[in-house]
Amino acid sequence: MRLLQTEITPFINNSLYLDFRDQPFLASLNNEQASFHKHPELQLTFILEGFGKRIIGNEVAPFEPGDMVFIGSNVPHIWLSDPVFYEEGSNLRSKVITVYINPKIFQQMFDFVSEFDAIREMIKQASKGINIYGETRNVIAEKLIALSSKTGFERVLELLQIMNIISISGEKNLIINKDVEEPVSHSDRLLEVINFIKFNLHEQITLEQVAEVACMTVPSFCRFFKNKTKKTFLQYLVDQRMAHACKLLIEMDKPISEVASLCGYNSNSHFCKVFRERIGQSPYQYKCSIAKCADQC
Numbered sequence: 052m053r054l055l056q057t058e059i060t061p062f063i064n065n066s067l068y069l070d071f072r073d074q075p076f077l078a079s080l081n082n083e084q085a086s087f088h089k090h091p092e093l094q095l096t097f098i099l100e101g102f103g104k105r106i107i108g109n110e111v112a113p114f115e116p117g118d119m120v121f122i123g124s125n126v127p128h129i130w131l132s133d134p135v136f137y138e139e140g141s142n143l144r145s146k147v148i149t150v151y152i153n154p155k156i157f158q159q160m161f162d163f164v165s166e167f168d169a170i171r172e173m174i175k176q177a178s179k180g181i182n183i184y185g186e187t188r189n190v191i192a193e194k195l196i197a198l199s200s201k202t203g204f205e206r207v208l209e210l211l212q213i214m215n216i217i218s219i220s221g222e223k224n225l226i227i228n229k230d231v232e233e234p235v236s237h238s239d240r241l242l243e244v245i246n247f248i249k250f251n252l253h254e255q256i257t258l259e260q261v262a263e264v265a266c267m268t269v270p271s272f273c274r275f276f277k278n279k280t281k282k283t284f285l286q287y288l289v290d291q292r293m294a295h296a297c298k299l300l301i302e303m304d305k306p307i308s309e310v311a312s313l314c315g316y317n318s319n320s321h322f323c324k325v326f327r328e329r330i331g332q333s334p335y336q337y338k339c340s341i342a343k344c345a346d347q348c
Contacts, residue, residue: 054127054302055088059151066153067210069199076132077101077145087129087301093152093177095121095213096130097188097195101145103133104340107180108227109297111340119188120226121217123177124154127301148195150210170211173218180226187222240265241279248288252295253313258284292316293329300338307334 059068072078079086087106098118105114107128114130122128136143154174161171173181183191191213198209217223247264248256261284262272276284292314299310311322311334326334 055086057088057090059090059092059153066156067207068151069195069206070149070151071147071199072149073144073146075141075144076136077103077130077147079129085129085131087127089125089127090151091124091154093121093123093154093174094128095119095150095152095191095195097148097192098130099146099148101132101136101143101147103131103136105130106301109294109301110180110226110228111337112226117188119183119191121173121177121181121183123174123180126178126180126227128180148199150195150198150213152210169218170214173214176225179228181217181223182226183217183220183223185222187216187220191216240267241276244276248291252292252315254315255317256288256315289325289329293326296322296326296334297330297337300334307338310334 076085078084079088096119098114098116100116102113102115104111105118105120105128107120107122108126130147132145135141136145161167161174194209194213194216198206198213201209244261244265247261258269258273261276262269265272265275267275273284276282276287280287282290296310296314299305299313305313307323308319311319314322316322316325323333323335326332326337330337332340
């Protein structure tokens with residue numbers, strides 16, 4: 052599935068836009084079909100009617116009425132209606148409310164006013180997608196519906212209230228949880244290790260190699276790495292390989308064997324075994340589930 056880079060603000064000629072769609076199947080705002088895309092605008096999406104699969108980053112999950120997601124700038128995403136929505140004679144409808152926010156309009160305020168610290172942190176978290184549920188979702192849903200009737204300053208104020216509710220609520224979780232974020236507090240030594248892993252995923256990477264990159268003995272490195280990342284080196288390495296595999300399967304049309312090789316696995320069967328254990332599907336099933344939905348668009 053090809054990833055499209057787009058931008059919402061020039062298309063709608065507005066830095067803050069609420070879009071209500073009522074259509075047979077979900078489609079992208081500036082496209083008659085659904086497309087796997089990303090844009091600099093923040094996005095809050097609430098599903099009123101419809102069901103299918105959504106892809107946020109490299110995470111595939113079902114969606115149904117009530118699904119609410121907040122995603123940050125340039126996070127790849129798509130909502131794919133179930134194939135039944137495309138069948139001839141289908142009376143099913145898809146209804147969704149989406150708010151697009153150009154982050155530049157609030158940037159200075161968020162950066163320099165301490166009262167917005169929680170919202171600023173929430174926007175950072177949105178780089179992994181935020182799933183919102185429970186009573187928080189119900190409160191925001193009502194505000195989203197009311198938002199359509201507001202204009203000017205009232206609309207901006209209501210939006211800030213929505214973002215504040217998300218930021219302080221405990222009824223949310225990150226969608227993309229396979230990758231370990233690279234905290235700014237990481238030492239230069241650990242950053243060198245992380246970059247070494249990132250740029251050598253297609254190679255066989257040993258514990259001795261990364262310990263040498265960190266200029267440490269193996270036992271010292273293991274303690275250091277676990278303390279900083281809360282994972283063993285092997286757990287982190289496998290997570291990175293699987294995240295890379297999902298990205299390749301989503302964005303590129305490559306044979307499973309080639310994906311395995313690009314992720315550092317000489318054995319196709321071992322790659323498939325690890326992938327199934329981590330992702331819950333075989334690489335082939337994962338690839339087909341995405342392709343099948345995309346082909347319906």
